[in-house]
Amino acid sequence: MNAIRKITGLLLAVTLTFSSCDEQALFDMNIDPNAVTDMDMQYLFSLATLRIAGEYENTRANMLYAATMIQHTSSLAGYFSGDKYFYNAQYSGAYMERHYTDVIRLYSHVINKTEGNPAEANVHAAATVMRIFDLHRMTDLYGDIPYFQAGKGLEGEENWFPVYDQQRDIYYDMVDKLKAAREMFSNSARSIASQDFMYGGNIDQWKKFTNSLLMRIAMRMSNVDPQKAREVFVEANNSGAFTSNADNGTIQFTTGPFGVNRNGLNDGYWNTYKYSRDCKISKTFIDWMKDNNDPRLMIVSGGLGNPEADPSTWNTDPAAQRGMPNGYNSTTIRNVLTPAEVEEFTSPGVGNRMFSMLNLKYLDWEDPYWLISYAEVELMKAEAAVLGWISSDANTHFANGVAGAINAWVAFDPSFARSAEEINAYIAGRGFASASNQDKLRLIGEEYWAATWLNDIESWSNWRRTGFPILEPTQDPNRFEANEIPRRLRYWEAEIGANPENYEAARARIGGDFLMTKTWWDGGN
Template sequence: MTILDKNPYKKVLGIASLSLSIWLAAGCTGDFEEMNTSKTQIINLGPDEYPNMFAQALSQGSYHPSYQTATNLFADLWCQYYATTTPNFQSDRYHTNMGWIGSHWNPIYTQVVPQLKTIFENFDANSPEYALASIWWVFSFHRVTDYYGPIPYFDAGIVANSVKYDSQEAVYDDFFKRLDAAVAILKTKESDASVKPFGESDIIYKGTISKWIKFANTLRLRLALRISHVDKARAKTEAEAAVASGVFLSSADDAMMVRTAVTSADGNGISRIAGWQEFRMSATMESILKGYNDPRMTVFFQPAFATKTYEGLRNGLDPDQLVAQLNTNDYNSNVGSRWIRNTGSGSGWENLLAVNADIMHAAEAYFLRAEGALNGWNMGGKAQDLYEEGIRQSMATWGFSGAAVETYIVGTTPPVAPGDSQKSPAVSDIPVKWAATEAKQREQIGTQKWLAVFPDGAEGWAEFRRTRFPKLYHVINSVNVDIPTTQFIRRFPFTDAEKATNKAAVDAAVQLLGPGGDKASTPLWWDKN
């Protein structure tokens, strides 16, 4: 029996602490979701709770309970999947709203860490349950470190007045070690179909070990490419080991998390917020999808209410620009009817909360392998073949196959001018068909990977920073003094709460960032493009 710690930023050693704290999703007041936690709840833990704790860690690590302020208002905009249509959200103009970012930080440290550390303490280190918890630990933390850089990692979960931050390089090193060890454990149990760690409480794969092996290896491949500009030798070693061990091969391997409509917080995060009339398709998306005659456009988005056509707007428009008709909600495309349906009026929407959440798609593995092949690594195939298969698998994820897909793969049309209020030119000039030069091939891989990881803005933003692909429009306006409109945002500053309660550690972490300091313009360790 324990009592929840009153400081959500303090990392708690008694790993039962915080393990079953309940985050309550308040309604959309003031246009954004606030998360609250009980400070005094008394908890009893036992074996019956462990599966539910794993499910809670999965849910919170995906950010769907806090989707808007954890992902949509930052990474989703900064990778330009969407643009905002409401003038009071300045994050599309590179304002780093420190009042929102707790929705990205808090779930990991107050929900995921305690749940997983409890599992680590109560299961043998060679058990499949321990391995699954370790894999999800890496998945959860790779998103946090890719927002900030240095983070509390090795001491996450301990009781201390000041908890140190670790360098991103050290954190990534541990990621690779954890994934390698986890896969080794799971492979000893793979042949026993009766072993189903956490069973139905595993809301991604229902305890299917072979699927988790592929997930871990694909995540390892993702992280290997992430460090490929700063540690080429380690990147090659990790990528080749991941492919040899077995990564995703088809859309049947896609990691999809079960979401329900039991409560709003249980639902798909995109579905929950899409009817709030605050964002629409970006002009970048429009330029690429229309230029390629991409069938996925009809699933990713739906026609604008006023025009019955697919339309997007530029990122970073100011309040005066957003009132122009072409930039209003009815003249731009909301996300697709998979997540939300229009009920017959521009402002009427039916949220489809019980839609599985996209965690990782098989297509990504092919594009990562294609890039690795261009690097000269052994990726089990040629770059062009892997690139084209990646397109097929992405199309399969979204329900397309056959002759139309093969025609798309050899398409020669480039992105088009989106016809937006800014009269923007086409965002790029590359077609889908495999190019003759390596520079163009890398852009093609990056562009198709960006499409393939949709709607995961956290990954889309991370990969754009690493590769600078796809080419994106610069924001029209920036309110961040450190980032002019000729540049792109690189990271999120450390949280105000951490600066107030963990100042000595934050000050030391700033030094780990290098000469740029704690600014949104400072590149992360792996961001050397």
């Protein structure tokens, strides 16, 4: 027993001696000498930018909800929740779930790590602008959201349970931060060219993008603070926004990792189903294009039929295009079809293929992902001119916006080019110049709706602000709250348990976490 005690004591002494003399060596054993200890913030900036176009949330928030609510697309399938105003927790909360933990966290980290470093002014400014862009989308989707503390969990535990900030405060701060970022871009700082998937490091275009985003934010405030909205819009316009399609704010994709470096929106619209995909073009949109002789009809529509099974059924005649009515399922759709159409619908291999499908030519993984366009900027200027905010000619801005929207399609496929004569005839046919001011606002709203095809979160937001185009809500008896187009999406349900105090404060403040709860800027219609 004494021998055992002596040996135990000796081992304890050796252990204590080793611990006191070489404790750091023990810690060092847990450090991977090959692990990355520092990272170029430009890499994280480019990663965050690519992930804005992620397929998970774009399939859910942009397509399953926004595109069908705004009646760009339609579906008989119940999982297209926006078509009949159903509630799906995963789809509704998808943008919060993915972007707070990914996109906004990455941008926030870049901003934090480059703060006060003149050499990194460009990546700091660009990350600030894009963080605001994404949070602007976020607050337009949900209303009050975590903003000031968003994505800052790595900076301190005080940010682990972020407060939901009021949308009004968010909007005013976005304006201030965008102006500050715009002035930070510098030719003397390190270029972000190699990591910039939007403008290749061209800071003049980044400044135009920033001013264009400021104009969008200003317009969104126009119903609740018109004086501030006008002030912000005029300043951004005078500072220089987009002047042509060459400035369009799109994410450009290259060959890269599968699942990151690709347009994720196209996974939901096309995937591997192609001609049998559940999603079709809405009757509302098809009829509007046909009624107005819109040259985009056979850009938006690829055709109808089933060319995989029988090529002879594929029909690309503009006059034959047929949109799917919103608000129906495979049974109730028969109530609004003629007897001949019912017979066609129930024929083997037909079904929803009797309705116009999206054009596969803009559904490639490498196609551009839209953020803001020159067409939108010109249409916003047209509205500002009608409102008396700016002195330039509303007719010119309207024509520029419509032409810009049509001409922008060549970025997807050269076959989408339309002649100047065709475009000018369409613009003249809209009758903008002779319309009343109220009718001018309607025409601007309709063209904005058409110009934001594929960018349906923006389509939905602008519709909520303006009420244009005038849409007839669907009437499904199983709708979640009301047979009215929703005014927001519900928060990510994980927040109820993960951040309960701040979630509950926000829910109570906005008047309930409902689809029909209006956001601060929502003018209603």
